[in-house]
Amino acid sequence: MAEQQIVLRRLSDYPYKSIALGTTRANLTGRWRYWRPYYQTRRAPCDAHCPVGSPAIGFVQAASDGNWERAATMLREENPLAAVTARVCYRPCEAACHRRQYDAPIAIQAVERVAADQTVEVPAFPAADRPRSVAVVGSGPAGLTFAYYMAAFGHRVSLFEARRDLGGLLRYGIPPYRLPKVVLDREVERLLAAGIQIRSDCRLGRDVSLEELEAQYEAVFLAPGASRSLAIRVPGEDTGAVTPGLEFLRRVHEGGIRGLKGRVAVVGGGNTAIDAARTALRLGADAVILYRRSRNEMPAHVDEIDRAEAEGVQVETLVAPVELQRRGRTVTGLVIRRNELGAPGPDGRPVPVPLPGTEETWPFDLVISAIGEAVDADVAPGLTWGSAGLVVDEWGRTGRAEVWAAGDVVDMPRTVADAIGRAKRAALLLDARWRGLDPAVMLSRIQVAGGPAVSMAKYREALAGQPSSRAEDVVAYDQLNAEFFEPAAPRVALPQLPPGDGRHSFREVVGTLSAEAAASEAARCLSCGHCNGCDNCWIYCPDLCVSRESGHYHIDYDYCKGCTLCVAVCPRGAISTTEERKWRG
């Protein structure tokens, strides 16, 4: 372009307003910038709190777009037992959901359930160069998860199960009204398709020893669970008149108990106690839960307690059995004594203090103990045991070389989700080591939000030599900008059987949402830390240096002055800032 020149010699040369031939584009105002805004996906609290490392916000948002295939693929990659957790997990994701502070949390589990029902092909995991062999002991959630990932990486996996059918606690400990066996069967079948050799009816310590496994396999993974019910320690218990809770549930499952009459006492306040009571109710008995502290201290999930009561289970708190009454081996009742709450004990919970003289005799026809389960240390002698289970390091290794462990046998939170998460972590780290990588480095690379859970997606990235695509810090609620949220909207109500049905039926209590209802619930997601293309940064940038192309934004740093208004108006906390290096000299 030929150079133009404006000459203003006379008044008549002047335009009526000041106009330049050129533009201000030559003035690179971005050089003034002190703070540099940049788009950065951060952790949503739901993701950060998932023990499995499940991409909650990812599948919720895919669901809200109606893209169930994508939702299911993301979910399945991180959680091989998603259809199980979609029914039995206690939803730390929902407890952490920032929407709780706005109106009510997203029904993440209900969305997960719809996604888990989809049939999808998870993209193949990166195969190990040299397949190794590993023995997995126990086919509960931890064993199944570990076996699945190792098989999917191409390793040779033998799965040892003491019983005939696979599933462990999922099969014998969780009643079908919470987890229908058909759902479990489908999950197990899907996992086995990864190529796992099954050795059922083979109990560690009876049919095979740890030493034998160590000799035959390059590594051993222990996940036998914790199945020995603790004794309630009342006179008369040693006669076998008291039924352990897990044994009761297993016998019902196996068809050994088809009906009950009269009154059943369940001693304990955890989830096994609730399951035993609700099962007894379904078999025809009147069920009474006896718990020694108050309702606030009951370890069972509050939803389960509420549901049990709605179905007709009687919950008696601040009572403890002191004597079993029986005729021969037949139970006739319990002598109970009232408690009051005392000062907090070592675990912070108030200690129940017996009140002498408050003894009463209550008639019962069956007494079930469900005050907790212990680990059977005899299965694997020679390992280091703590008060609450096998001692393992951060990766999941026991004190013995090449023996790893996870699940209830280990001292860790006893939930299905935690078992899956720890087993997944152990599998990825063992695989990493077998690939010649440092598990410590890998762990810090694949951790979710610095917590116990790890991410398969991040493991893929790491194996492919890609840089990490996201930040792991968790978005706080006050880092969101609620000014821009949609108006409050009610959380979806889940389909449920009427509580009265619990008296007669083992049918699943909580139903599955329609895909449409789940998608519209998912659309309530506030998208914490995740850009969802709301255009606020594009609209509000006073220097017009945010551009928009096919759902992605780009900041023109030649002109961005670093005012960080985009950061302030981002409702999601998805724009971060960093100090420009040049100012540091």
Next chain:
Amino acid sequence: MERLILSGNHAAAYGAWLSDVQVTAAYPISPQTGIVEKLAELVATGRLKARFINSESEHSVMASLIAASETGARTFTATSSQGLALMHELLHWAAGARVPIVMVNVNRAMAAPWTMFCDQSDSVAQRDTGWIHLYCEDNQEVLDSVIQGFRLAEQVLLPVMINMDGFYISYTAEPVEIHDLETVRRYLPPYRPPVRLDPADPHTLHGGTDPTMFMEMRYQMAQAMDRALTVAEQADTDFAALFGRRYGLLDPYRCDDAELILIATGSVMGTLREVIDDHRARGEAIGALKIRYLRPFPTDALRRALAPARKVAVIDRNVSIGMGGVFWQEVRSALHGTEAASKPVLGVLAGIGGRDVTPRSLETVIDLARSDDPPERPFWLDLKR
């Protein structure tokens, strides 16, 4: 054409609608809010095909209208008092940028102390921003002045501020003629700016200007403002031809042989007309003069209108503390250097902060003006003593 019973606020909004405004931005402030509400309704119902920008402050209102106007859009807004003051910086900018924004200001006294009521201290403080300033007497004049204002603004490329009294006009309803839209369109053709902001042909506007160039830009504004007197008169004449009403730069009422002429602006003028009629009925040679334009100030027309009078009184609903009413200063300044400069010009400060200016108040002014020795310093009317 239809007649509706409209408040002054709604009359202003209808004026904007008849003018085919394309962009409007506003921030609510009493006693102006009715204008914004009506405009919002006209836009929401699709009667006015305009972009309505909800703004976070009057400063942003004016900034966004300047930008919109630079692209060639016809723009309108309304404000009052503190809101107008907040725009101050950008009032200069709008005038210097030569954008023909039309704004209605509803006169309300400036705080402190807080008040919602009427005086012109808000608008007279903006006298020197380079805007054209009009003062209206009634609701119909408000509507007509908005239409005339766009014609004038777009021809001389200066922004126009149309003032009406808060409460007396803004909240009082009276019959207002709504002109035929097609006729207004003949009167007011679409705005075609000589220079237009266009992303396809980017240029910097109003960039840094050095002392070798700046003064000429200002001189051009002064020329445009001078030309505005002729253009305004032509706009008024053309308006009269189409709509049968004329307002003039100023409006002499029974002044032909008047020995005493009282000068007023805004709604006081209506009261004054009644009082003049009473005195005329008694055979007294007394008249009134409404000043409609504060900028450009119609100096020549004022001198002609005041020619017959021996005495003049100026009623100001504003006060420049330390001197007196702004219109009083303007009148004395305009008369200076003429034969008329020897006439006594009484300055009266009336109705400050919304105190009613009644016929009885005006009788006091007439008595004082006729007295042998009217005060040289401005007189505070109806002051508690």
